[in-house]
Amino acid sequence: MPVSDPEKLIAKADKLTKLSLTRWSADWRNATLLYEEAANLFRVAKKNEKAKEAFEKASKGQEMLSSPWDAAKDMESAAALAKELGNWNEVSDFYRRASELYMECGRPQPASDALVKAARALEDTIPDAAVQLYNEASAILEEDGKEQMTFDLYCAASSVYVKLEKYSAAATSLLQLGLAADKCNATNSQCKAYLGAIIVYLYAHDFKQAEKCYNDCSQVDAFLRSHQNRCASKLLSAHTEGDIEEIKRLAQSSTVSNLDHVVIKLARKLPTGDVSAVKTDAAKEEEEPLDEDDLT
Amino acid sequence: MTVIDLVMRVDSICKKFDKYDVDKQKNLNAAGDDAFARLYSVVEADLDAVLQKSEAAKIEKSRATAVATNAEIRRTKARLLEEIPKLQRLAFKQVKGLSKEEREARSDLVAALKDRIEAVADGNISAAKQGGDSAPSASYGGIKFGSTYDGRFDDDYFQQTEESDQFRQEYEMRRMKQDQGLDVISEGLDALKNMAHDMNEELDKQVPLMDEIDDKVDRATSDLKTTNVRLKDTVNKMRSSRNFCIDIILLVIILGIVSYLYNVLK
Numbered sequence: 001m002p003v004s005d006p007e008k009l010i011a012k013a014d015k016l017t018k019l020s021l022t023r024w025s026a027d028w029r030n031a032t033l034l035y036e037e038a039a040n041l042f043r044v045a046k047k048n049e050k051a052k053e054a055f056e057k058a059s060k061g062q063e064m065l066s067s068p069w070d071a072a073k074d075m076e077s078a079a080a081l082a083k084e085l086g087n088w089n090e091v092s093d094f095y096r097r098a099s100e101l102y103m104e105c106g107r108p109q110p111a112s113d114a115l116v117k118a119a120r121a122l123e124d125t126i127p128d129a130a131v132q133l134y135n136e137a138s139a140i141l142e143e144d145g146k147e148q149m150t151f152d153l154y155c156a157a158s159s160v161y162v163k164l165e166k167y168s169a170a171a172t173s174l175l176q177l178g179l180a181a182d183k184c185n186a187t188n189s190q191c192k193a194y195l196g197a198i199i200v201y202l203y204a205h206d207f208k209q210a211e212k213c214y215n216d217c218s219q220v221d222a223f224l225r226s227h228q229n230r231c232a233s234k235l236l237s238a239h240t241e242g243d244i245e246e247i248k249r250l251a252q253s254s255t256v257s258n259l260d261h262v263v264i265k266l267a268r269k270l271p272t273g274d275v276s277a278v279k280t281d282a283a284k285e286e287e288e289p290l291d292e293d294d295l296t
Numbered sequence: 297m298t299v300i301d302l303v304m305r306v307d308s309i310c311k312k313f314d315k316y317d318v319d320k321q322k323n324l325n326a327a328g329d330d331a332f333a334r335l336y337s338v339v340e341a342d343l344d345a346v347l348q349k350s351e352a353a354k355i356e357k358s359r360a361t362a363v364a365t366n367a368e369i370r371r372t373k374a375r376l377l378e379e380i381p382k383l384q385r386l387a388f389k390q391v392k393g394l395s396k397e398e399r400e401a402r403s404d405l406v407a408a409l410k411d412r413i414e415a416v417a418d419g420n421i422s423a424a425k426q427g428g429d430s431a432p433s434a435s436y437g438g439i440k441f442g443s444t445y446d447g448r449f450d451d452d453y454f455q456q457t458e459e460s461d462q463f464r465q466e467y468e469m470r471r472m473k474q475d476q477g478l479d480v481i482s483e484g485l486d487a488l489k490n491m492a493h494d495m496n497e498e499l500d501k502q503v504p505l506m507d508e509i510d511d512k513v514d515r516a517t518s519d520l521k522t523t524n525v526r527l528k529d530t531v532n533k534m535r536s537s538r539n540f541c542i543d544i545i546l547l548v549i550i551l552g553i554v555s556y557l558y559n560v561l562k
Contacts, residue, residue, distance in 0.1 A: 148501040168371050175364045182360035186500065188493035190360070197367075209370065216366050220359040254486035 009038035032061030052081040072101035083121045108144040112137040147180040159262040167204035171197040187222040195228040196263040203266040231255040332386040
């Protein structure tokens, strides 16, 4: 199709929507149809910039026609084109708008899907915005009571946090995964999430946090009775004893290999830093109570 | 009684009757110039929020929620403890309209705040680690192959000939190979178990989705049925045999009239 046609369609549609002396009310129905046609033609002709603008106008038209579903769909197409163009701010804005429109329709699932698409697009370029989008998407799903869908989101959020080296935030996401899994009685995912959180803390060389986390998680029945619990306790005891061989052997074991990719990579890199320092800390703590007892 | 104790008591009394203190409410807005006061109030507000969360976590019945809340509390505590050095530095700065005693009181305030932050409970209870260890060993120790061989054959009871030596060596080799084979099988079984668990959870996830699809398809089917019935009625009305016969009879009458006229005119 020649390029001039979609331009003419856009011009016609613009004329239909501009109010003037001869036109007292904008004809959104026809205008929206023309915008959508033009946008598709642009997309086929690979004129992404123009196609994006056409989709934006089409979406606005659909809003005027009070069909938020179609408006959201057009917004999503615009956002996908913005992604190809690399306008990251526009990507996140468009997807957010699309998500709001979906919520207007009362369909929280497509809303959170839109946010997830945005997060995936922004993962490499603006990871901070990406985690925020993941968290918002998880919040929407949890409000709707669909915690099962949130597992993947929390996993992705925690891997982005690990890339950003915000290890405590990554571990917190994994614990939230565990919470969601608990509500759905998905014990396997829950235990894997807890083991993952403990490994993240150990990787960040935060042994105290890892121990506290382990103590907390042991109070959950499902975790207590699982493989992952044993693996975690062995890891922690290997750390206290400074047994590097044992740590490496555990990291190769099948329990750890069944976890998420990112967590496996962290586990294989254990032990970080000086394991013997951890050992001396633990030993010092044991000596102090002995001193008190010596006050005979 | 130290200054810290005094300060803390006065603080708690003031907080209790804060809403009656009109002047203080006005001054809260005026404390905007003083960086220390601002930061202090922000940290204190955060600390109160954390305390509330820790109280909630204590009475929380669901352990998993408690775990997640405790992790959040710990993160917030770490963040607040980072703010404390900043506060201390601000406390030593000279601000206009502040006497020397008040400056010293401020550094005491900062120390008291630090103690309060660290005193927030974050569920740090050491759990029964032993409980986890004993159960699995009971379940896995029970699998014993009926082997009474423990590596020692008393040399008093028999003498080794070459044949029996070779036999024992062969036995050892085969036993080692069997152990290796069993290890491989066990790893494979682990992988299978993990996959099976994941499949189970995936199917559980899909059950509500299938229910939704079911509902929607049911609605669509009933809509289609009604539409079909109406369409059939309309088509029948259009093509009903009565109309057809009427059409044919009228056509015949018209032809008859035309032929009569033709004959008359001829």
